[in-house]
Amino acid sequence: MTAELAISVRGLTKIFDGRKVVDDFDMEVPKGAIYGFLGPNGSGKTTTIRMMCGLLTPDAGAGHCLGFDILSEQNSIKENVGYMTQRFSLYADLTIRENLDFIARMYRLNSRKSRVSEALVNLGLADRANQLAGTLSGGWKQRLALAACMIHKPALLLLDEPTAGVDPKARRDFWDEIRKLSAQGVTVLVSTHYMDEAVQCDFIAYIAYGKKLIAGPASDIPGMIGLHTWRVTGPALADLELALRKDPDVGQVARFGAVLHLSGTDKAKLLALATRYNAEGVYTWVHKEAELEEAFIYLMTGVEDNFVSTKS
Amino acid sequence: MRWRFSPARLFAVLSKEFVQMRRDKITFVMMIGVPIMQLLIFGYAINSDPRHLPTLVEMADEGPVTRAILSGMQSSTYFDFQGIVTSPEAGDKALRDGSANFVVVVPPNFERDILRGLSPEILLSADASDPTAVGGGAAAMASIINTAVTQTLTGPLSYAAGTPPPISVVIHRQYNPEGNTSINIVPGLLGVILSLTMVMITAVAIVRETEKGTMEALIATPVRPLEVMLGKILPYVLVGYVQTIVFLIASQVLFGVPFIGSRLAFFVGFNLYIVVNLALGFLISTVARSQMQAMQISFFTLLPTILLSGFMFPFAAMPGWAQAIGSAIPATHFLRLVRKVMLKGADITDILGDLTNISLIMLVIVAVALKRYRQTLD
Numbered sequence: 214m215t216a217e218l219a220i221s222v223r224g225l226t227k228i229f230d231g232r233k234v235v236d237d238f239d240m241e242v243p244k245g246a247i248y249g250f251l252g253p254n255g256s257g258k259t260t261t262i263r264m265m266c267g268l269l270t271p272d273a274g275a276g277h278c279l280g281f282d283i284l285s286e287q288n289s290i291k292e293n294v295g296y297m298t299q300r301f302s303l304y305a306d307l308t309i310r311e312n313l314d315f316i317a318r319m320y321r322l323n324s325r326k327s328r329v330s331e332a333l334v335n336l337g338l339a340d341r342a343n344q345l346a347g348t349l350s351g352g353w354k355q356r357l358a359l360a361a362c363m364i365h366k367p368a369l370l371l372l373d374e375p376t377a378g379v380d381p382k383a384r385r386d387f388w389d390e391i392r393k394l395s396a397q398g399v400t401v402l403v404s405t406h407y408m409d410e411a412v413q414c415d416f417i418a419y420i421a422y423g424k425k426l427i428a429g430p431a432s433d434i435p436g437m438i439g440l441h442t443w444r445v446t447g448p449a450l451a452d453l454e455l456a457l458r459k460d461p462d463v464g465q466v467a468r469f470g471a472v473l474h475l476s477g478t479d480k481a482k483l484l485a486l487a488t489r490y491n492a493e494g495v496y497t498w499v500h501k502e503a504e505l506e507e508a509f510i511y512l513m514t515g516v517e518d519n520f521v522s523t524k525s
Numbered sequence: 526m527r528w529r530f531s532p533a534r535l536f537a538v539l540s541k542e543f544v545q546m547r548r549d550k551i552t553f554v555m556m557i558g559v560p561i562m563q564l565l566i567f568g569y570a571i572n573s574d575p576r577h578l579p580t581l582v583e584m585a586d587e588g589p590v591t592r593a594i595l596s597g598m599q600s601s602t603y604f605d606f607q608g609i610v611t612s613p614e615a616g617d618k619a620l621r622d623g624s625a626n627f628v629v630v631v632p633p634n635f636e637r638d639i640l641r642g643l644s645p646e647i648l649l650s651a652d653a654s655d656p657t658a659v660g661g662g663a664a665a666m667a668s669i670i671n672t673a674v675t676q677t678l679t680g681p682l683s684y685a686a687g688t689p690p691p692i693s694v695v696i697h698r699q700y701n702p703e704g705n706t707s708i709n710i711v712p713g714l715l716g717v718i719l720s721l722t723m724v725m726i727t728a729v730a731i732v733r734e735t736e737k738g739t740m741e742a743l744i745a746t747p748v749r750p751l752e753v754m755l756g757k758i759l760p761y762v763l764v765g766y767v768q769t770i771v772f773l774i775a776s777q778v779l780f781g782v783p784f785i786g787s788r789l790a791f792f793v794g795f796n797l798y799i800v801v802n803l804a805l806g807f808l809i810s811t812v813a814r815s816q817m818q819a820m821q822i823s824f825f826t827l828l829p830t831i832l833l834s835g836f837m838f839p840f841a842a843m844p845g846w847a848q849a850i851g852s853a854i855p856a857t858h859f860l861r862l863v864r865k866v867m868l869k870g871a872d873i874t875d876i877l878g879d880l881t882n883i884s885l886i887m888l889v890i891v892a893v894a895l896k897r898y899r900q901t902l903d
Contacts, residue, residue, distance in 0.1 A: 268745060291747040302742035319746035361742075 219244045219369050219400035220265055222276030222283065227260050227269060234260050236423040238274070242402055242416070247395050249414030249431065250404040253513060257423040258404040259299060262371050265402075266294045279369055292320070295362035299373040301354045303361060305347025309338055312346050313361055320365040332360045352383030359390065370394065372403040376410065388413055408506045417505075419512055426512055435503035440464075440511055441480045442503040443487050445473040447496035462486060465511050476507045551818045555825060562825075566832045566847070575658050575842025578626040580604040583616050588636030590692075593673035594647070598629070601669055603662035620652045620699055621869045622878070623861055626659055626841065627651050639691045640682065646695045653698035654868040655709050658839035663696050670694055700868045708783075711776045712863040713836040716856040718772065719765055719795070720802050720830050725823040726761050727806025732819040735810075750898070758803050765799040776867075786866035790873040794866065797880060798859040801887040805855070808894035830856040858882040 220242035227235040235257040242248045252258050263269040265278050267287025275282070281289040303312045313332055317325045333339045336356055346357060355375060362370065372391075376384045388410065395401055403414070411417060411431070418428035429437055447453070450473055457466050457475060463486070464477035477483050487498035547553060582595065598604040604627060610616045616628035630648035632638075638645035649666055651659040670692055678685050685691050701708045734740040734757075743753060776782040784791075805826065813819035831837060833851040840851060851857045862879040865871035 266745065268741075288747055291745065294745075296742075296745040298738065298741045298745070300738040300741070302738040302740075304739055305737070316742075316746065319743070319748050321747075362745075 217244055218242060218277075219246075220248075220276070220278050220402065222265060222274060222278075224274035225261060225264055225271045225276065226273035227257075227264060228272050229260075233423050235264070235271075238420070238423070238425055240265075240418055240425070240428065242400060244400050245395065245398050246415045247391065247401045247403065247413065249411045249417040250402060250420070251406070251411055251417060251509065252404075252420035254406075256421045258420060259373055261420070262296070262373055262402070262404065266296050266371050267291055268296075292365075293367055294369045294371060295365070295367035296371045297358050297362045297373060297375055299377065301358060303346050303354075303358060305345065307346060308343045309333070309346055309349070309357060310342040312357070313364060316361045317364050322365060328364060332364055336360045352379050352386075355379050355383065355387065356390075359387070363394070368399060370399055370401045370403075372401065374404050374406070376405065376407065384410070408509065411505055411509070419509065421512070431505065434505055435508045438503070438508050438511060439478050440476050440503035440508055441478070441483050442474055442476045442501050442507050443483060444499045444501045445475060445490075445496050446471065446499075453496065460486070465507070465514055467507065467510055474501075474507055476503060476511055549818075551813065551821060555821045559825060559828065562828055566829070570833060570843045570847035571838045572842040573657060573838060574661050575839040576602040576661070577605040578603065578658060578662060578841050579607045579624065580627040580629060580662075581608055581610045581616060581619055581625045582606060583610045583613065583628060583630045585633040586631055586635035586637075589677045590636055590639055590673060591631050593677045594670055595629070597669040597673045598666075601662075601665050603665050604629075616650060620650060621865065621871055622875045623652070623865065625652070626655075627662060639678075640685050642685060642691070644690060644693050646693050648695045648697060650697045650699055652869075653701040653704055654864050655835075655839055656698075656701060656704040656706055657709075658841055659698070660704070663698070666694050666696065707780050708868060709864070710836075711780050711782045712867045713834075713860045715769065715772050715776075715795070715863055716798070716834065716859045717827075717831055717836055718768060719798060719859075720856050721823075721827055722768065723761060723765055723799055723802035724806040724809065724826060725820060726764065727758060727803050728809035728813060728819040728823050729816050730757055730761070731807065731810035732813050732816050736815055754807070758807065761803060762799055765795075765802075769795055782867060784867045785870040786868075787872035790871060790876050791863070791866045793873065794859065794862045794876060794880065794883075797883050797887070798855060798862075801855045801883055801890065804887055804890045804894060808890055808897065811894060811897035829854055833857070835860055852882070853886065855883050855886050858886075 218241050220240060223239050225235055225238040225240075226233065238257075238261055240261075250258055250262070260269065264271045264274075265276070265283060267278070267283060267290040270284070275284060277283065278290050279293050281287075281293075283290065304315070307315065310329060310333065313329045314325065317329055322328055330339070333342050338353070338357070346354070349357060359372075359375065370391075376387055379387070384407075391401055391403070392413070403410070405411060414431050416429065417431045417434055419426045419434075427434060427437060445453070450468070450471065454466055454468060454473060457463050457473070462477065462479060462482040463475050464479075465475070467474045467476070475483065475486075487500070490496050491498050546556075580598070584591070595606065599606055607625060610619065610628065613630070616625075616630070619625040620628060628650040630650065632645055632647070635645050635647070647670070649663065651663050653659055674691055678691065698704060734743065744750075773784070777784065806823070809819055809822045809826070813822055829850060833843065833847055834840070834854050834856040835851065836856065840848065840857065843851065858879040862871075862876045862883075865875055865879075869875075
């Protein structure tokens with residue numbers, strides 16, 4: 214089985230200043246998959262990624278990345294993994310070409326010149342190769358960073374919130390690129406906050422406060438939580454929203470423009486509520502499939518509650 | 526009325542500034558630490574009229590006048606007798622390697638010649654490569670001898686105390702006969718210049734990489750830490766070479782400072798000194814979080830380098846605790862080394878002690894820096 218896994222880690226734990234940033238984390242990423250890594254800010258996504266690519270030594274746990282041990286074969290992992298950091302981390306005072314060339318030299322690539330030129334053409338930056346990287350716009354910086362971490366043709370890409378602060382068009386282009394790479398057999402692990410990006414992933418893991426809450430194929434996630442969702446339309450939705458938020462039977466209320474999505478795990482109670490409102494005739498309640506978005510909002514609220522209760 | 530000066534807004538900016546000041550621990554420590562350090566050093570450690578300078582005696586004769594002169598010198602507190610030498614060569618060597626600032630030479634038949642009225646010469650050899658240090662002692666010599674003469678040549682011997690003066694004092698200012706201060710300051714300046722630029726540039730260059738986030742991408746590649754460190758530090762070694770060449774030309778052309786010692790000794794010494802400063806800069810880079818902090822800490826190390834190393838003020842004039850701190854500063858030993866080589870004609874064997882001291886300091890710095898570097902990696 215392990216032959217088909219790009220990443221397989223068990224029990225990863227990292228402690229900073231006595232605080233468990235990552236707590237007993239397991240993950241299995243199949244080869245060639247796009248694996249979405251979701252969770253709120255500060256939930257330990259970056260730390261987990263850094264442990265998996267050999268940048269950080271876990272305090273506990275073990276595992277393999279591309280068949281190399283994450284505890285003892287960090288150098289082999291680095292040779293075969295492309296890691297794109299959250300912050301733009303290329304040299305602002307070097308040109309685009311110089312940056313790519315420098316990274317290529319770090320990997321001691323053969324035929325470096327042609328690899329760099331090829332990357333520049335793929336990027337569409339060939340005519341701006343001598344521009345300083347610091348003068349690029351956010352979207353271009355991110356594409357350059359992706360090109361830099363792809364320059365050694367890695368088998369696994371680790372992308373840490375690659376599209377943060379990038380406009381929707383650039384995000385779409387970026388994901389086209391990711392899917393193209395995935396089709397070529399590259400495994401991609403990508404952390405993100407965006408639901409529209411999570412939907413694009415084959416598998417998803419959700420992490421909060423260092424603990425993994427759920428993981429599985431993207432389409433199975435809502436079913437795994439057992440969430441039931443109703444779509445509500447009608448006048449004066451704001452008042453209804455306020456009223457429903459106080460109702461303990463409704464797990465979660467989310468507003469989507471002129472529509473309310475109500476979700477909860479208790480199917481019977483929700484059905485009773487829907488029947489009551491539909492009988493009144495003011496609002497229309499329609500049952501719908503729970504989607505990822507509802508699932509994650511549900512997870513997030515649930516976790517915050519857990520966190521508050523463990524604190525008190 | 527919207528454009529009116531608002532005390533409330535002013536107060537908001539003020540209090541924000543204080544909160545930020547308090548959060549930036551290193552800046553806070555510097556703001557309090559630098560003035561305190563300056564107060565302590567200038568107030569207690571610096572003394573431009575040094576006393577208790579190590580002195581050796583070469584005694585070819587002995588008698589009541591000699592004893593009176595030596596005890597007069599000791600009680601003047603300028604001189605501190607550390608022992609006797611038996612040959613002029615041994616005395617010269619002590620002056621050259623810095624183990625003594627003065628050598629007093631009492632010639633043969635000194636006592637007899639006094640009584641015969643031959644006015645024998647007593648020789649005070651002083652290491653004038655630091656003119657301030659030896660100035661006071663040399664100036665006090667005449668009155669010390671006068672007192673000794675009036676005390677001992679009494680009664681039937683009093684005839685010898687008259688004119689011509691019973692003893693003539695010869696003061697031999699070695700290495701810098703004109704007492705020119707630039708001859709002392711300029712070689713020392715190399716130590717300060719190298720320290721200032723090497724420490725600061727290295728610290729800032731490394732911290733910049735972490736501050737801008739480029740270090741994260743760099744260590745995600747297969748590059749080894751040693752490759753990063755050497756690659757970042759070696760260019761500044763070259764800068765140190767250029768500075769030293771400029772310095773040597775300027776000291777010769779502009780200030781006429783001689784260079785009479787071994788070039789090999791100089792070469793070995795300044796390379797070691799550059800390395801120790803780079804190591805210090807590296808250590809600072811593991812502590813500082815921003816380039817600003819790196820600058821501040823470098824400046825903090827610069828103060829003792831200028832004040833306690835013997836660069837501006839004679840080392841021998843400082844109290845014991847200040848000398849102890851001074852001995853931990855690489856510049857202290859490098860200064861001695863450069864002065865010995867350039868002004869006193871020292872060769873490699875004369876500076877072995879200084880090289881050892883610098884190496885010891887470097888070992889400590891490197892050990893601490895590596896320990897800290899390992900921690901920051903994780």
